[in-house]
Amino acid sequence: MLARIGTIALQAAHSTGEMLALLLETLYYFKDARRNRREIVRQMSEIGIGTLPIAGMISLFIGMVLALQTGSQLALFGTQEAIGAIVGLSMAKEFGPVMTSLLVAGRVGSAMAAEVGAMQVYEEIDAMRTLEINPVRYLAMPRLLACLTVLPILAVFSFILGALGGGIVSSVNPVINVPPTVYYDNLVRAVDIWEILNGLVKATVFGAIVAQVGCYVGFKTTGGARGIGQSTTRAVVMSFLMIIIADYFLTRLMM
Amino acid sequence: MRNKARVFSRENFSRLAHAFTHMPPECPVSQDEYETSRGVRVQIENLHRTFGSREVLKGINLDIRPGEIFSILGPSGTGKSVLLKHLVRLQKPDAGRVLIDGIDLNLPLTETGGDTFRYSMVFQTSALFNSLTVGENVGLWLREKQIYPEKRIRRIIRDKLRLVGLGGRESMQVSDLSGGMKKRVAIARSLAMNPDLILYDEPTAELDPVTTDELARVIEELKGKVNLTTIIVSHDLSFALYLSDRVAMMHDGEVIAIGTPDEIRHSKDPLVRRFIYTTTKGLKGI
Numbered sequence: 001m002l003a004r005i006g007t008i009a010l011q012a013a014h015s016t017g018e019m020l021a022l023l024l025e026t027l028y029y030f031k032d033a034r035r036n037r038r039e040i041v042r043q044m045s046e047i048g049i050g051t052l053p054i055a056g057m058i059s060l061f062i063g064m065v066l067a068l069q070t071g072s073q074l075a076l077f078g079t080q081e082a083i084g085a086i087v088g089l090s091m092a093k094e095f096g097p098v099m100t101s102l103l104v105a106g107r108v109g110s111a112m113a114a115e116v117g118a119m120q121v122y123e124e125i126d127a128m129r130t131l132e133i134n135p136v137r138y139l140a141m142p143r144l145l146a147c148l149t150v151l152p153i154l155a156v157f158s159f160i161l162g163a164l165g166g167g168i169v170s171s172v173n174p175v176i177n178v179p180p181t182v183y184y185d186n187l188v189r190a191v192d193i194w195e196i197l198n199g200l201v202k203a204t205v206f207g208a209i210v211a212q213v214g215c216y217v218g219f220k221t222t223g224g225a226r227g228i229g230q231s232t233t234r235a236v237v238m239s240f241l242m243i244i245i246a247d248y249f250l251t252r253l254m255m
Numbered sequence: 256m257r258n259k260a261r262v263f264s265r266e267n268f269s270r271l272a273h274a275f276t277h278m279p280p281e282c283p284v285s286q287d288e289y290e291t292s293r294g295v296r297v298q299i300e301n302l303h304r305t306f307g308s309r310e311v312l313k314g315i316n317l318d319i320r321p322g323e324i325f326s327i328l329g330p331s332g333t334g335k336s337v338l339l340k341h342l343v344r345l346q347k348p349d350a351g352r353v354l355i356d357g358i359d360l361n362l363p364l365t366e367t368g369g370d371t372f373r374y375s376m377v378f379q380t381s382a383l384f385n386s387l388t389v390g391e392n393v394g395l396w397l398r399e400k401q402i403y404p405e406k407r408i409r410r411i412i413r414d415k416l417r418l419v420g421l422g423g424r425e426s427m428q429v430s431d432l433s434g435g436m437k438k439r440v441a442i443a444r445s446l447a448m449n450p451d452l453i454l455y456d457e458p459t460a461e462l463d464p465v466t467t468d469e470l471a472r473v474i475e476e477l478k479g480k481v482n483l484t485t486i487i488v489s490h491d492l493s494f495a496l497y498l499s500d501r502v503a504m505m506h507d508g509e510v511i512a513i514g515t516p517d518e519i520r521h522s523k524d525p526l527v528r529r530f531i532y533t534t535t536k537g538l539k540g541i
Contacts (some may be wrong), residue, residue: 021274028272035399119384127382130343131396131448134278219275243311 019216022136025214026144029137036142043146047108051154054107055100058207059158062095063087063165071169080176084186087166088159090201092191094170096158098247101151101206105239109214113235116218117228125219135219151207152200157241159199163187198254205250206243217231267366270363279339279364284373284400294322294484295356295372295451297342302351304337312368313508314351319501324485326495328504329520330530335488336379336456341378343454347357374452375445375519379460381437383429383444389416390425393443415443418471435466442473452484459491467491471498492531496520504530 066087074080119125125135170178217235221227297319304312311334319325327335340346341353353360383392394412419439459467489495496516504512504527512527
């Protein structure tokens with residue numbers, strides 16, 4: 001039993017070390033971003049434009065549900081006017097960055113792991129090495145840079161749509177019945193630039209997690225088609241776990 | 256103080272920044288370097304490699320001359336492809352060394368002063384990049400190295416594709432190619448590097464006899480035009496014996512025979528004879 005725990009701990013430490021090495025190498029190649037601008041733009045459009053409709057839809061409904069659940073409880077005490085602040089803060093600091101990151105991890109992180117994994121299995125990464133092209137620069141750097149850029153934008157978009165959804169429900173629902181102007185005033189009073197920045201910092205960190213985990217798991221793929229499938233699942237699970245854990249620590253740090 | 260300075264040296268930082276891939280930093284290639292291609296000498300000295308408990312390479316010794324076509328033959332699973340990967344730094348030996356024109360591939364580039372040769376490899380699976388077109392695959396290295404302006408790169412791509420019988424297919428998608436066409440694109444991609452050493456891993460695998468013949472013609476033509484060293488790993492006996500200047504036969508991680516195709520054909524070694532005089536795929540028995 002002890003030996004097993006020791007082996008798992010050693011493997012975890014090894015993987016962490018390798019992920020840090022990958023991060024360092026990826027950051028090192030940021031200097032060559034101009035050379036890979038085509039791929040960076042392609043990744044940005046794939047992550048951003050591809051995720052935009054679904055992120056918008058999810059955020060809108062999360063804002064609506066949030067307003068419905070919280071507003072009806074606040075109405076019992078006659079304090080439903082605070083709903084704008086609650087929805088705004090929740091969307092800016094938590095739901096916006098976390099939901100969009102989980103969405104991107106599921107949609108894009110898994111695709112990254114599958115794509116890089118397939119390249120690993122079918123010797124394309126070996127071919128890249130023989131062509132003197134560093135696979136981290138060619139594959140990981142554009143993906144990390146794209147995630148770092150796009151995730152904060154998606155988080156802001158998610159905040160706006162969530163706040164909008166909350167506003168609609170607050171004004172339309174007869175139990176809550178908060179006029180849009182009151183909702184808006186409360187929201188603007190509660191959500192200052194610091195709260196937005198808070199969300200942006202989280203989205204940036206989560207973006208780094210999605211790209212790094214997707215690429216790392218991809219690079220480590222072995223074992224043919226089955227291995228690629230396993231990598232896809234592993235990338236999603238690892239990203240989700242790391243995003244939630246990082247969310248707690250970032251929240252604690254920025255309180 | 257001096258030690259501290261050494262720890263924070265540029266070289267150490269570079270090594271740390273490449274700790275994941277362990278690849279040397281990418282170097283630019285000048286037009287002069289690109290345009291001069293020559294055959295290189297490849298020396299393999301007492302090479303050992305073990306995976307888990309299985310010793311795949313058991314002290315391989317080979318000396319491949321500049322400009323020759325050298326084939327490594329042997330049954331599947333004898334370590335031929337593993338050996339080939341040692342020649343392009345995709346594998347590191349447990350013991351022994353590989354020298355290309357006297358430069359030890361295991362030593363860091365900072366110690367050797369950098370490679371003075373270019374090598375490329377044609378993989379068994381072709382290993383083309385599916386997200387790129389045929390032309391983009393062939394021109395990838397040239398564009399990455401930015402040796403020439405775009406117009407010149409396009410001309411080189413056109414020429415290399417024509418050389419392998421695929422002229423005018425630049426804009427095709429890789430997924431639309433047959434196995435033989437993929438292999439030829441992979442060769443064109445390797446040739447676009449204007450290498451001094453080209454390695455083929457099972458080049459005839461999955462190819463029909465007609466395409467195999469075409470491939471042999473391409474490699475032969477190249478020998479006439481460019482003075483590069485060619486190493487072929489294959490278990491396609493007639494292909495290797497037809498093309499090669501010399502052949503090495505591997506069995507169970509060891510080189511059991513080296514010689515010209517004629518010497519191999521007339522070898523008295525029972526293992527060699529068993530491999531080359533098989534019933535269905537070998538030569539006709541004597």
